[in-house]
Amino acid sequence: MALFSSLTPVLVAIICVLIGVILKKTNAEKEKHETKSKPLSRPWVDEDLKDGTDHHLEEEEADEEWQGLDEKVAHVPFFAERYPEDEMIKRSKMFYELLNKRRSVRFLSDEPVPREVIDNVIRTAGTSPSGAHTEPWTFVVVQDPYLKHKIREIVEEEEEINYKKRMGDRWVNDLKRLRTNWIKEYLDTAPYLILIFKQVYGRLPNGKKKTHYYNEISVSIACGILLAALQNAGLYTVTSTPLNCGPQLRVLLQRPANEKLLLLLPVGYPKKDATVPALTRKPLEDIMVVM
Amino acid sequence: MALFSSLTPVLVAIICVLIGVILKKTNAEKEKHETKSKPLSRPWVDEDLKDGTDHHLEEEEADEEWQGLDEKVAHVPFFAERYPEDEMIKRSKMFYELLNKRRSVRFLSDEPVPREVIDNVIRTAGTSPSGAHTEPWTFVVVQDPYLKHKIREIVEEEEEINYKKRMGDRWVNDLKRLRTNWIKEYLDTAPYLILIFKQVYGRLPNGKKKTHYYNEISVSIACGILLAALQNAGLYTVTSTPLNCGPQLRVLLQRPANEKLLLLLPVGYPKKDATVPALTRKPLEDIMVVM
Numbered sequence: 001m002a003l004f005s006s007l008t009p010v011l012v013a014i015i016c017v018l019i020g021v022i023l024k025k026t027n028a029e030k031e032k033h034e035t036k037s038k039p040l041s042r043p044w045v046d047e048d049l050k051d052g053t054d055h056h057l058e059e060e061e062a063d064e065e066w067q068g069l070d071e072k073v074a075h076v077p078f079f080a081e082r083y084p085e086d087e088m089i090k091r092s093k094m095f096y097e098l099l100n101k102r103r104s105v106r107f108l109s110d111e112p113v114p115r116e117v118i119d120n121v122i123r124t125a126g127t128s129p130s131g132a133h134t135e136p137w138t139f140v141v142v143q144d145p146y147l148k149h150k151i152r153e154i155v156e157e158e159e160e161i162n163y164k165k166r167m168g169d170r171w172v173n174d175l176k177r178l179r180t181n182w183i184k185e186y187l188d189t190a191p192y193l194i195l196i197f198k199q200v201y202g203r204l205p206n207g208k209k210k211t212h213y214y215n216e217i218s219v220s221i222a223c224g225i226l227l228a229a230l231q232n233a234g235l236y237t238v239t240s241t242p243l244n245c246g247p248q249l250r251v252l253l254q255r256p257a258n259e260k261l262l263l264l265l266p267v268g269y270p271k272k273d274a275t276v277p278a279l280t281r282k283p284l285e286d287i288m289v290v291m
Numbered sequence: 292m293a294l295f296s297s298l299t300p301v302l303v304a305i306i307c308v309l310i311g312v313i314l315k316k317t318n319a320e321k322e323k324h325e326t327k328s329k330p331l332s333r334p335w336v337d338e339d340l341k342d343g344t345d346h347h348l349e350e351e352e353a354d355e356e357w358q359g360l361d362e363k364v365a366h367v368p369f370f371a372e373r374y375p376e377d378e379m380i381k382r383s384k385m386f387y388e389l390l391n392k393r394r395s396v397r398f399l400s401d402e403p404v405p406r407e408v409i410d411n412v413i414r415t416a417g418t419s420p421s422g423a424h425t426e427p428w429t430f431v432v433v434q435d436p437y438l439k440h441k442i443r444e445i446v447e448e449e450e451e452i453n454y455k456k457r458m459g460d461r462w463v464n465d466l467k468r469l470r471t472n473w474i475k476e477y478l479d480t481a482p483y484l485i486l487i488f489k490q491v492y493g494r495l496p497n498g499k500k501k502t503h504y505y506n507e508i509s510v511s512i513a514c515g516i517l518l519a520a521l522q523n524a525g526l527y528t529v530t531s532t533p534l535n536c537g538p539q540l541r542v543l544l545q546r547p548a549n550e551k552l553l554l555l556l557p558v559g560y561p562k563k564d565a566t567v568p569a570l571t572r573k574p575l576e577d578i579m580v581v582m
Contacts, residue, residue, distance in 0.1 A: 035497075077565070081392065085405050088403055102420075113379075119575060120380070122579045129393075129518070135572065138580060141580065153313065215530060216508065220514075222515060224515020227419070227516065228515070233374070263508075275369055289429060291432070
């Protein structure tokens, strides 16, 4: 018994050290998980805007060019329109002047806009190139006043949470801009809301997932073409990425699970008393480098 | 001694179990790390194309609209061009017909193109909206034949690795298309290569990092406008995302560390004998939903 008693402290000490090591490891892991998941729980981080191109990591194939992946497709001669040089210069200058008049407009009137123009503008966006010619876009055009108002409610509710959480940090500044940024009257007044969804994957005939390479880049490029087409038709919009609203809006608009909201564009004419911030654009020498 | 001996197996057993638990945990962690890092080590995954919007997770601020974040900016009345309805319909139709003629062209002639047109086209891209009006883009225009050839060498070398690795899986198909996809003659022949970099962050006057919200979406939208401007001027390109070449090309073109290559556009006229794959585009009803 004397020997047993004298051994017990050694035994206990060794076990304590080992238990300590295990507990430390477990804690460290927990902390790691917490650090990782913390940013995702912030109200103003839009899960929906995480890059869909991540999906291409799952597959064992990728391609760096954007068309003609299927080798069974025939190749045909291509004849392009060709303008004389002075005509090219003139056309490029006029197009710049047209697009340079574009501004993001938050004050949109409720005047009706011909549907045919919206159709043509979306047809134009659909001419965009896309990774492996997947055309991974869906343009949802909302004109129904009830649906527009539901969208407004969802967006404003999330915005209110965003702004109130942030007011803890910057409440003075936020108060000043609250009316402008949290209340989205244009979601009711604009005759059309165009919600652009990226299809993060598709389906093959055999039911397997089809990777949509670079789907976010593709759909964003299509949106650039859409903005040019709107400006060309004399229509205005504000490019918005509604925070945290993607999943709710996807359900409201009955879009399938492979589609994620990328952008929301209210489209219409500016109100008579519309204003814009007096911003300027960078001059050419600040955005272009010639080598 | 007898008691000590009889206790030893118990002690050893307990220690063995605890060591076993620790080893198991360590292994599990290693596996987790391996699973995570495995896709990144694949040769055809372009690190550069990971979404720069991740950066906004690091900051405690974000905004869902894209302009006018600075409340000191004055707001000014906005007067928009307005066309009669029949004119809007006509303009939108003509613009669609113009852009619908756009094709990705891989066979570009070496005929010179007026620099003024390139300047105007990039000016036009610079009118794009961007997250919080950060204008996070740099357009590097390469016309120097030596630099163009260096770019070709870098792109083709990476492509060769990509294709050879993939040939293990699909060598028959790949052999058929090898000439088309791995050899990039247009990188030498096109009079201009436009390499578009996204600025994943900027610098504030105090030297701190300035978050560029949604920089990848912003720059992709600008590229959509660029493609429309090229088509309007009668110039052709192929939208490419060179795999794994971003860092090398960034160094070659002496761009700073906050810039990541997004797209490479060779620009010029199509060759006389240029061909394109006989692809079609989805009809309007497949890309638009009206509610």
